[in-house]
Amino acid sequence: MSEKWYKEGLRFHCTGCGKCCTGSPGYVWVSDSEVKEISQFLQISFEECIKKYTRKVVGRLSLLEDYLSYDCVFLKDKNCQIYSTRPKQCRKFPWWLENLKTKKDWEEEAIRCEGINHVDAPLISFGEIEKQVDS
Known part of the structure; x- marks a missing residue:
C-alpha cells in the first residue's frame, strides 16, 4: 500500500461559514436512524420528517435542498438548524x-x-x- x-x-x-451546505446540487444521504434522531430533535413524527425534509433518490433518502440556491433544507442564515443531530x-x-x-x-x-x-x-x-x- x-x-x-x-x-x-x-x-x-x-469556521461555521455554511458553504459546505450550499453551492451546488448534491445529496446528503440519511439513514432511517438519522431521520429518527432529526425528528426527535425537531419534535415531529418520523413520518412527518420524511415527508417534509427528505426525498427518495434511487431507493435512498437524501435531505431536501432549495431548488434555486441548493442550500440544505436545514441551513438558515448560514447556520445548521439541526447541528447537534446532523447526519x-x-x-x-x-x-x-x-x-x-x-x-x-x-x-x-x-x-x-x-x-x-x-x-x-x-x-x-x-x-x-x-x-x-x-x-
Missing part, C-alpha cells in the same frame, strides 16, 4: 475520500471551504483523519 500524501496531517477548523455525512466533512485522494483535490476543496488550511486551524493528525475516513 502506498503512503498517503497527507501522512503529516492536515489543517482544518470549521454522519455532514459530521465527517471535509474528511471525504474525494477530498483526500490527492493534494490537488484537497486544495480545490479549500477554495470552497475557508476552514481547510486556515492559518489558525489546528493540525489534524493522520490517525485522526483516518478514523474519520474509516468510520
